[in-house]
Amino acid sequence: MKLYASLGANNKLAVRNRLFQALVVSVILILFAFMFSALANIVWKGLAGLLHTITSKEIQFAIRLSLFTSFTSTLICVVFAIPVAYGLERFNFPGRRFINVILDIPLSLPPLVSGVALLLLFGTTSFGQALAAHGLRFIFSVNGIILAQFFIITPYMVRVLKSTIADINPRLEFVARTLGSSQWQAFYKVTLPLAKNGIIAGLVISWSRAIGEFGCALMVAGATRMVTETLPVALYLNMSIGDLEMAMASATCLIVISLFSLFIFEMLGGKQSLVSRIT
Amino acid sequence: MIRLCNIYKSLGDFKLKNINLTIEDNEYFVILGPTGTGKTVILEVIAGMYKPDHGEVWLNERNVTEEYPESRHIGFVYQDYMLFPHLNVEENILFALKLKKTPAKIMKEKLERMATLLNINHLLQRYPATLSGGEQQRTAIARALVAEPDVLLLDEPLSALDPRSKEVFQQELKQIHRQIKTTTIHITHDFNEALVLADRMGIMCNGEIVQVGSPEDVFHKPCSQFVATFVGMENIFNGIISDESDARQVRIGPVQLRVASNLLGKVRVAIRSEDIIIAEDKLSSSAQNILPASITEIVPRGPFFKLFLDAGIPLVALVTRQAIDEMRLEPGKNVWAVFKTAAVHVF
Numbered sequence: 001m002k003l004y005a006s007l008g009a010n011n012k013l014a015v016r017n018r019l020f021q022a023l024v025v026s027v028i029l030i031l032f033a034f035m036f037s038a039l040a041n042i043v044w045k046g047l048a049g050l051l052h053t054i055t056s057k058e059i060q061f062a063i064r065l066s067l068f069t070s071f072t073s074t075l076i077c078v079v080f081a082i083p084v085a086y087g088l089e090r091f092n093f094p095g096r097r098f099i100n101v102i103l104d105i106p107l108s109l110p111p112l113v114s115g116v117a118l119l120l121l122f123g124t125t126s127f128g129q130a131l132a133a134h135g136l137r138f139i140f141s142v143n144g145i146i147l148a149q150f151f152i153i154t155p156y157m158v159r160v161l162k163s164t165i166a167d168i169n170p171r172l173e174f175v176a177r178t179l180g181s182s183q184w185q186a187f188y189k190v191t192l193p194l195a196k197n198g199i200i201a202g203l204v205i206s207w208s209r210a211i212g213e214f215g216c217a218l219m220v221a222g223a224t225r226m227v228t229e230t231l232p233v234a235l236y237l238n239m240s241i242g243d244l245e246m247a248m249a250s251a252t253c254l255i256v257i258s259l260f261s262l263f264i265f266e267m268l269g270g271k272q273s274l275v276s277r278i279t
Numbered sequence: 280m281i282r283l284c285n286i287y288k289s290l291g292d293f294k295l296k297n298i299n300l301t302i303e304d305n306e307y308f309v310i311l312g313p314t315g316t317g318k319t320v321i322l323e324v325i326a327g328m329y330k331p332d333h334g335e336v337w338l339n340e341r342n343v344t345e346e347y348p349e350s351r352h353i354g355f356v357y358q359d360y361m362l363f364p365h366l367n368v369e370e371n372i373l374f375a376l377k378l379k380k381t382p383a384k385i386m387k388e389k390l391e392r393m394a395t396l397l398n399i400n401h402l403l404q405r406y407p408a409t410l411s412g413g414e415q416q417r418t419a420i421a422r423a424l425v426a427e428p429d430v431l432l433l434d435e436p437l438s439a440l441d442p443r444s445k446e447v448f449q450q451e452l453k454q455i456h457r458q459i460k461t462t463t464i465h466i467t468h469d470f471n472e473a474l475v476l477a478d479r480m481g482i483m484c485n486g487e488i489v490q491v492g493s494p495e496d497v498f499h500k501p502c503s504q505f506v507a508t509f510v511g512m513e514n515i516f517n518g519i520i521s522d523e524s525d526a527r528q529v530r531i532g533p534v535q536l537r538v539a540s541n542l543l544g545k546v547r548v549a550i551r552s553e554d555i556i557i558a559e560d561k562l563s564s565s566a567q568n569i570l571p572a573s574i575t576e577i578v579p580r581g582p583f584f585k586l587f588l589d590a591g592i593p594l595v596a597l598v599t600r601q602a603i604d605e606m607r608l609e610p611g612k613n614v615w616a617v618f619k620t621a622a623v624h625v626f
Contacts, residue, residue: 171328174328174348174361177327177348177349178349178353178355178423179423180349181378182347182349183347194363
């Protein structure tokens, strides 16, 4: 009798557990279906038109401009981000925390606001005018796109690199120095090679952010067809005049680029911790 | 020669206080102290990772307090080795020589010599992540020694090894030091390590060096209760020496013990548990302290047994299994606890 009773209780528990599992799985499925159908729909329709539209001058221009600006801004970004991340992580100087906070602000700022800030700095101040007088014009030009992308992605890059460098024991550099390396040699021969994966991950993430950057670049460089028309701008312009085929072709290009960078990111060891730290 | 003068350094929870220490050329000096007393910080101050808040570091008659680590000629081996994970064993060892642009032929000779000395010839192409703790330790020592440093600093080099490899490597460290004679500071919390390796040793407690001397000195004449407890003294008491004639005595509660000491008044008294002899009969010997005692407890401890005795004061004595069997020692039995005047340390 006792055995049956306990079996009954066990059955009840089994039912409850099954229900709970079913609930969790169905929530997962709902979210997945939602995201997947949105993406699949656009890729499906976009791919059909892509072969046709990819030959159009406008899309080709947008792809070329997007690649050029994103590569340039990512390159400039990494040149700044490596020393900045290293210095903020390893050196102790007054104002370090304050600088850290300021560098993090663009991460949480709406891109449009960043765009306005840049527009005002380079458009209205004497600093911006001095640059323009020397031929470095940012407002309503391709330079402006690069500037906007740089402004948006550099804080990400700094963050990825800071957490990468924080994971490298400073004692490794110290040992290198007891073996005769200068501070620079210790950085170059020990820390930099060990940060390689973090740097690549940061590059990929920053680059894909740069190529998708819209709001900030729109404010600084405007959306002029065939002049400052990157892929997101092409999507926006064609959507606004109702050319769905062109719009979806641009969107598809952007989705393919995202998938590609996500793939590379996962290949670099999944970097779960990296992703969670920057978002 | 290393000379530390009046070193003060506070670093988070660690504090070094008034460190004064001279380590002679070719000496193997061991700093012994419990974990978390700032032992590693001393090494890092000597090597130049941290500048002391106060005081000076002298290496071979040169004041290096303001010098960078790269100009101090110091070999540093951390407890967790700190091998460069992106370089294989050979590249790790050659790191210093490559920086100096040493000719390939000389590099090869030195590499071979080091690899043979430390027995890691077969590991040269492996990466640190694939090595055992002991192998990493050997590599780290080879990497430090190949640069022919004036001073070798070892931070708990044996603590991560299993007991067997620890014993083997301890002997090897001694051999290596005999061969190359580099002035060495070795940090540990294990008294036995110090006993085996040290020419001299310093005991560290709460950021201060509290006693310096040969291992025998420290072992047999601890200067404070901390040192006594730390080196394994079991029997420590408060006592009073009142001025009497030649035959000086220290009173501990109901018991009087013969001592050889010039101290007067309130003192601490320590007796090593292995210095206490257990006798069935009141034997006549040169030992001046003979106390009747009853056994309260017998506890195994490694190859020996710990005897807890009540002799008016609680005493702990160390005996062999054989002694227990032959004398039929058991709780409740009455015996005599016998020890020499010289075994009673007063401080």
